[in-house]
Amino acid sequence: MKYIEKLRNSGLRPTKQRLQICEVLFNTERTFHFTINELEQKIKDKIDNKISLATIYNTVHAFEKKGYLKQIPVNSNQTYFDTNITDHHHFYNLKDGNLIDLENSDVGPINIKKKINGKKIKSIEVLVKLED
Amino acid sequence: MKYIEKLRNSGLRPTKQRLQICEVLFNTERTFHFTINELEQKIKDKIDNKISLATIYNTVHAFEKKGYLKQIPVNSNQTYFDTNITDHHHFYNLKDGNLIDLENSDVGPINIKKKINGKKIKSIEVLVKLED
DNA sequence: CAGCTATTTAGAACCATTATAAACTGCAAA
DNA sequence: TTTGCAGTTTATAATGGTTCTAAATAGCTG
Known part of the structure; x- marks a missing residue:
């Protein structure tokens, strides 16, 4: 798996959930913008097991802190993220x-x-x- | 009162609360940034009667819609406004x-x-x- | 002054996000 | 391999900013 090293190098354990979220976020033709709810839906569509909402929040914030995601400064009731860093x-x-x-x-x-x-x-x- | 006309011209009734909020927002040396909570505190400090939180929200949004305030696009748990338009x-x-x-x-x-x-x-x- | 609509209000509801605490898991050391 | 532990995941509760509700009040026009 190509994301295992990426995670380990950042001091993040390559758990099943994080690897699956990597697939959804980064194994794409194009970068994209998303809210947590949109990501949750995307994950549901693409994988069989369930990932809890708390884990999605944790992972997105961990990735953002490591620089794998960016928050987009927009006034909205939901926070927007960008896979284009x-x-x-x-x-x-x-x-x-x-x-x-x-x-x-x-x-x-x-x-x-x-x-x-x-x-x-x-x-x-x-x-x-x-x-x- | 100098704000009565301003409000009437925008189709907003110049109520006591709105005029008082105008004083706090616009009768200042300098423009400033604020969150609703900060504005609520400022209002408490400057006027004797109480203005309900709902009215503060309503008024700020009405003023923003009329162009008397601007929202600042920042990712924060609270919405920031600016009296500098x-x-x-x-x-x-x-x-x-x-x-x-x-x-x-x-x-x-x-x-x-x-x-x-x-x-x-x-x-x-x-x-x-x-x-x- | 009468009547109507806009506005204010307290409190409830909403909902994105964060906190909690128990169960689980990756991993390093033995 | 097995053990132990810190790092993770999870369901659920809690938080808190914002919006909604419906009743009371207040401008305004005739």
Whole structure:
């Protein structure tokens, strides 16, 4: 299994559940956005055994902490995650809450001129809200 | 009262509660960021009568819909609002969750090259996450 | 002033997320 | 292999921000 090493290298035990969640999250043609509920549904569809909701939350947070997932800063009642961990941005369709990737190359270079004392920039994320 | 007209022009009845919330939100030297809980506390400190939490939620949402407040897209368990409704951006201090304004002039012009069919850009918001 | 609709209110309901604590499991050491 | 233990999983309860409800109240227009 190709995810065993990945997990072990991060100090995460390659449990059956984590490996199955890896399959759902990372063994795909394309990256995608999801909420925990959407992921839960995807997991139900793809695997036979049940993974408890608590484990899904735990795993997603563990993966996010290790940098295998990113949280998308959007105001919604649910938290959105992204399996695309490259530097990039998002369109946010206000009508239906849909998110669309916006590659770095589709946004001019962003130069933050203001500095904050003693702080480093960890990420720069652009959210482009869309309306009709 | 200077807020009566503002409210009436928006189709909102200038009730005692709304006018008092206007005072707290807009009669200030500087704009500021807040969560509903923080606003509730501020209101308690500044006025004698009680305003119910439901009214605070209703009013904040009404003001946001009318464009007198902006929601700040940040992942937090609470929703952040901003009384600064000009086009601008934010630093987000990951350590303590603090938000700092980042004026448009402190960010180079942002040119979104990708177009989405049939959609208009409503806003472009940059979130700069800070770490130590 | 009358009557109508918008608004306020306390409290209940909702629901995403987190906490709990008991059962289970991967794994290293013997 | 077996043992022991820390790391995980699990069902369920708890939490807490937000929204809903329905009754009381308050602007506003005629």
